Amino acid sequence: MQKLSFNLFTAAVIFATSTVANAAVHRVFSGESIQAAIDVASPGDTILVEPGEYMEDPTSRYGLRIETDNLRLVGKTRAAADGTTERVHLIATGDQETGVLAAPAGCEYDMNSEECAEAMGGEIADLEGFYIRGFVVDGFPVNGIQTRWVDGFEFSNNESANNLNNGLYPTLSANGLVRNNVSYGSLDTAMWVAGSENVRVVGNVLRDSVIGFEITVSNDVQVRYNEIYGNTVGVGLFHPNAAGNPPLPVMKNWVIRQNDIHSNNGSPVPPPEGSFQEGLPAGVGVLLLGVSDNVVARNVVENNNFVGIGILGWCTAVATGDPSRNCENDPPIADPAANNNLVAANEVYDNALSPSTPGLEFLAADLTYVDADESTGNCFKRSNRPPGDYTFVSSEPDGELPTDGC
Numbered sequence: 001m002q003k004l005s006f007n008l009f010t011a012a013v014i015f016a017t018s019t020v021a022n023a024a025v026h027r028v029f030s031g032e033s034i035q036a037a038i039d040v041a042s043p044g045d046t047i048l049v050e051p052g053e054y055m056e057d058p059t060s061r062y063g064l065r066i067e068t069d070n071l072r073l074v075g076k077t078r079a080a081a082d083g084t085t086e087r088v089h090l091i092a093t094g095d096q097e098t099g100v101l102a103a104p105a106g107c108e109y110d111m112n113s114e115e116c117a118e119a120m121g122g123e124i125a126d127l128e129g130f131y132i133r134g135f136v137v138d139g140f141p142v143n144g145i146q147t148r149w150v151d152g153f154e155f156s157n158n159e160s161a162n163n164l165n166n167g168l169y170p171t172l173s174a175n176g177l178v179r180n181n182v183s184y185g186s187l188d189t190a191m192w193v194a195g196s197e198n199v200r201v202v203g204n205v206l207r208d209s210v211i212g213f214e215i216t217v218s219n220d221v222q223v224r225y226n227e228i229y230g231n232t233v234g235v236g237l238f239h240p241n242a243a244g245n246p247p248l249p250v251m252k253n254w255v256i257r258q259n260d261i262h263s264n265n266g267s268p269v270p271p272p273e274g275s276f277q278e279g280l281p282a283g284v285g286v287l288l289l290g291v292s293d294n295v296v297a298r299n300v301v302e303n304n305n306f307v308g309i310g311i312l313g314w315c316t317a318v319a320t321g322d323p324s325r326n327c328e329n330d331p332p333i334a335d336p337a338a339n340n341n342l343v344a345a346n347e348v349y350d351n352a353l354s355p356s357t358p359g360l361e362f363l364a365a366d367l368t369y370v371d372a373d374e375s376t377g378n379c380f381k382r383s384n385r386p387p388g389d390y391t392f393v394s395s396e397p398d399g400e401l402p403t404d405g406c
Contacts, residue, residue, distance in 0.1 A: 030054070034073075034090070035064055043069040043128075049135075051078045051086035058094020061109075063140065066102040066130060073100075075134030075158075087159075092139040099137035099163060102130040103148040113172070116149060126151040126174075133157050140164070144183065147173040155181055164269070166192050167209065172245070174198055184208040187269045188277055190231070193218050195245040201226060210271045210280070211236045212264065216243035220253045227260045232271070232282045234264035234304065239290030239314040240334045241325075242276050247334045252293030261285045265305045279321040281306050281357040285348075290314025290332070290373065292339040300347045301366075308351035308366040308390075311338050313373025320360065337375040340405055343367065344381035348390050366390035369401055377405035 023044035026037040030052025037047045045068070056063050064073070075088030090099055101109050104127045106119035117124050126149050133156040137144045144163030147153050150173040160167030160183035167183030168191040170176050179202040183190040190206040192214040193199050201223045206212040212231035215221050216238050228234045237254055240247045264285055271277035280287075283306030286296055290313055301308045314336035315327035323329060327336060352364035363370060367380060367390060380392075380401035394401045 033057075035060075038064060038066060038068070038071065038073075041068055041071055043071070046072040046074055049073070049075050049088045051076055051088055053089045053091055055091050055093040056096070058096065061095065061097050062101050063090050063092065063096050063099040063137065064101070066100070067105040067127065069127060070129035070131075071102075072131040073133070073135065074131075075136075077134060087136050088134060089136045089138060092141065096140060097142040098146055099140040099143065099160075100132060100135070100145045101143075101148065102127060102132075102146070102150050102153065107149055109143065109146055109148060111148075124149055128152060130154075131156075135159070136161060137163060143167075143169045144186075145169065146171065147176070149173065151175055154178070157181065159183070160190070161185060162269075164188070165272075166190075167206075168192075168204075169194070170196050170199060172196065176200070177202070179203050181205075182207075184230075185269055186210070187267075187271055188275075189214045189236075190228075192216070193221050194243060195248065196221070197248075200224075207231065208268050210267045210269065210277045212261075214238065215254050216240060217245045217248050217251055218254070219248055219250045221255070223254070223256045224258050227262075229261070229263045230267070231264045232267045232277075233280050233284045233287050234261040234301075235259075235286040236280075237286075237288045237291045237294060239332065239336060241314060241318075241330060241332055242289070251291070251334075254291070254294040256286060256294075256296045257298050259299045261299055261301045261304070263303045265303075274322075276325065279318075279325070281355075281360060283307065283352075283355060283357070285309055285351060288312070288338055288341055289317045290334075290336045290338055292335070292337070292341065295342045295344075296346065297342065297344045298346060302347070302350050303353075304351045306352060306355045306357060306360075306364055307368045308348040309343055309346065310363070310368035311341055311343070311371070311375075311378060312368075313337050313371045313375050316370060316372045319372075337373040338371065338378065339375050340377035342379045342381070342405065344379070352391060363393055365393040367392040367401060369393070370395045378402045379405035381406055 107116035144160035162185035165188035190209040212228040285304040
């Protein structure tokens with residue numbers, strides 16, 4: 001607990017928008033344009049938005065586009081006469097694709113690094129600092145709240161509602177804190193950390209999406225005290241082939257600790273046809289596919305109908321799905337093995353009670369380890385609680401869960 005408190009304190013210092021001399025507060029009232037206030041703001045300014053419904057320029061790709069360093073977007077709340085709380089509600093309209101994008105000028109949400117560098121004259125200069133609090137972002141056909149090439153960001157107390165593909169989406173960014181948000185209704189992920197470093201994810205509710213929470217091609221991501229439920233897969237830690245972004249030099253230290261991961265038995269929204277997500281089996285709490293040097297510890301993982309916590313090598317996992325995605329037809333761009341992962345001290349129970357994936361029922365268990373990718377160094381500590389009261393499946397020669405990395 002002391003370590004977590006220190007991390008959060010450190011994060012608050014790192015992510016808090018810098019105090020800038022003569023920084024201004026721009027107030028926006030219902031019926032006015034939030035983007036107009038953003039466009040005239042200077043680095044370090046705050047955009048303070050009164051409760052109400054906001055629909056911005058229908059010809060833009062974005063509900064809101066942030067290109068200014070250290071900008072703060074703060075949505076106010078107000079108690080209504082009927083006992084509800086009025087909030088800032090950003091609603092998709094017209095040709096808009098993504099609700100909120102913070103990225104350097106000229107770099108769009110769908111550009112790769114080479115395209116962004118070209119747009120910036122040959123080298124990417126990160127946007128320095130972004131903060132958003134108190135917004136409901138609703139109904140955008142691509143993403144809800146996204147950063148791209150941002151150093152120092154915070155999403156706090158926001159709601160991502162029915163944004164397809166992803167709800168909360170820090171990409172190619174660093175030094176971030178995502179806390180106390182709610183995200184749901186995404187056909188890809190309620191929250192996805194992709195190609196990013198040093199991100200803390202604390203106290204969020206991630207539900208009713210194809211994947212509740214996902215990490216790919218990232219380094220040092222700490223995930224604590226979140227509730228994740230109602231998804232096809234609760235938590236997915238996936239190999240770079242699932243990412244769409246190139247591998248980082250270091251991709252490890254993804255820590256999934258002290259979360260409540262339950263009842264992930266199918267999403268109310270379908271995945272895109274032909275997508276990687278379409279091939280995911282329903283009823284999985286935590287799934288590690290071809291990733292290494294990560295920790296899953298002290299979580300409650302219950303009532304997931306297929307697998308509680310599973311570790312598989314990437315080629316093993318994709319061998320039974322769409323043939324175009326297997327390792328022969330789509331060679332892995334990084335080591336496909338799952339090495340040196342620790343699964344320890346979780347409360348894992350009442351999983352695998354009603355698997356609904358034809359042909360894969362043999363994998364159903366509280367704890368599953370199946371590998372043909374020469375993985376080594378994994379550790380399932382038998383301190384999973386309650387002791388001796390869980391089921392497991394293992395492809396190890398002795399039929400036991402691996403302990404060589406303990």
